[in-house]
Amino acid sequence: MPSKSSFQAEAINNHIVKWLHNYAENARVKGFVVGISGGIDSALTSTLCAQTGLPTVCIEMPIHQAASHVSRAREHIKNLKAKFSNVTSEIADLTPIFETFKNQVPESENPYIQDLTLANTRARLRMTTLYYFAGLHSALVAGTGNKVEDFGVGFFTKYGDGGVDISPIADLLKSEVRQLAKYLNVTDTIITAKPTDGLFGDDRSDEDQLGASYDELEWAMEQIENGKDHNDFTGRQKEVFEIYKRLNTINQHKMNPIPVCKIPHHLK
Template identity: 50%
Template sequence: MQTQLITEHIVEWLKNYAVNANAKGYIIGVSGGVDSGVVSTLCAMTGLKLLAVEMPIRQKADQKSRALEHLKFLESEFPNAECRTIDLNAAFEAIYETFDADDEVFPAENLAFANTRARLRMLTLYHYGQINGLLVCGTGNKVEDFGIGFYTKYGDGGVDVSPIADLYKTEVYELAKYLNLPESIKNAIPTDGLWDAERTDEQQIGATYPELEKIQKEWGTRTEADYSGRDLEVFRIFQRMNRAAQHKIQPIPVCEIPENWRK
């Protein structure tokens, strides 16, 4: 992978898009993970204004420390980067009480509240983005966005641009090394940080990103009959999640009205 060329290409793409949109730069949520670490750095490299925001909601200590370490890295390396923490705990707890959560929360309600965290962060980014003239930059990679739909609709999926959505997770890690990000970010175990109990992406999905990437690269050219053993298990995971995520992956369906009915 030609990391330098890819880096320069994304930075130029981000810069041109913002300039053409008459935006001052980008706002991005920093989670302490490799995706947001790479994307926030690429945004900073445009020379345009970057507002990098940590938005804790019942956050684990290791996630918070990684996010804060990366914010310090951005401020030390890029004079155009402004970093801040916007504590969303009180806002989330108010929503939690307003929605009258059951003391013994049902699995579906657990998932709904996990997605509510992502949507509250999206609301926050768009609020501060609008008042500062900034575009909301997404951090989804190719497997998450177009493979298994591992993101929250109108949460972390609610963005203006997606600069790494054509890169696999393993390629994002390569960019992190090339950009010389803090070790904690380069080695961060993928997690969405949306649950009270620690849940890695692998635990939630049942497969690693390299395993999923192998299936996605062959998607549409091979069938279930072509796989066996662990590859077959991962194929079935990918297939199930891909089918369930079509409402995220495909454009919002529009009910078209026949023209002759308008007369």
């Protein structure tokens, strides 16, 4: 998807940084905690938090993590700490905890269900860890989800990476995340890396899991907003449109408030 000529990187950057600072000030917290994965979303989020001048703690939480993810995460943290004196970092190796958990629960007879459930477990262990550090530092957990993930296809783990206090980049499309990351000089290796959630212990990408690239999903999201349906397209466009529509539908439970059973007044 081509860059949008109207995208005002400097103004958007300043807007988000001011929003973050004001939110933290009003919440009477000291700063932010951000999980660093080696991907562009967490790199951008931590850079935005760092610009507030408030204490920003970058947390590495490897669980059988690929070496490339670890090296990108550490390179980003090193660069961020060199630019901002308010940035610190911590490493919490969750691999032993993850293995202990696996040994205490039964396995599924379905390998796909087993892998998916354990992937979500990784995300939830990381959420718990981020909130531990947030508690220690009187900080907010800053989410790293973008607009396509959070409100398009629901590509996040409920009460995992979806469990955050604030979402500074959730109104930015993935293409806009890339543009803002380039403006802020995020490391090229991170910007050009194939997006992956890193939850399966292998090299599968987000596109492998979703069946479409983020550029394709952004296109489908725009078509939905313009009132189009699958009958308006053929070939790959129709396939992508249906992928987006299916994921958006089945993941509504992640995007909407928890259903509450309302008791009629006459029963109370």
